[in-house]
Amino acid sequence: MTQTPPTVTTVCIAGCGPAGAMLGLLLARAGIxxxxxxxxxxxxRDFRGDTVHAxxxxxxxxxxLLDGFExxxxxxxxTITLMTDSGMVPLGDFTRLPGRFQRLSMVPQWEFLDFLTAEAERAPLVRPLPAGGGGGVGRGERHSGRSPLPADGRRRHAGGDRATGPAHRRR
Incomplete structure (x- = not known):
């Protein structure tokens, strides 16, 4: 089923990379x-990085969210090392980092983004907008919604309160 993204919302985030997905999750949890x-x-698809830092x-x-992430x-x-003709050369040692986590994790970014958007869909008073299509957003591009909308169907004026993401910064 293809659904056109709504034309009215309080916040519209352009792009569901790690930052957009996390912002969507936090706003949805706040009931926005x-x-x-x-x-x-x-x-x-291939991404720039699959590293989740401490x-x-x-x-x-x-x-x-840590239990689900794990x-x-x-x-x-x-630790991160590099193999050279002279042997292994240490590049990074995370065991001395302050805080609870002295490591990083290599996680396929598509798995991490699916996890964040699934968590956003669990937020109170929201329902997911199915992906797979979308009306013309921006310069005639087709987009698909990845994050929640109010369960009660209430909509606010399309002007919204905030805009964020690469499309907003280009203006």
């Missing part, structure tokens, strides 16, 4: 009417 637009129907692990713990396929590491 939010839509996250993403031009792709899914996250199954500071991000701390944020996930503070948001009570279920994702990942490779935790506390």
């Amino acid at each position: 009417d939010v839509v996250v637009l993403e031009k792709h129907a899914d996250f199954l 500071s991000t692990l701390q944020v996930l713990a503070e948001l009570d 279920e994702l396929p990942q490779q935790p590491t506390s």
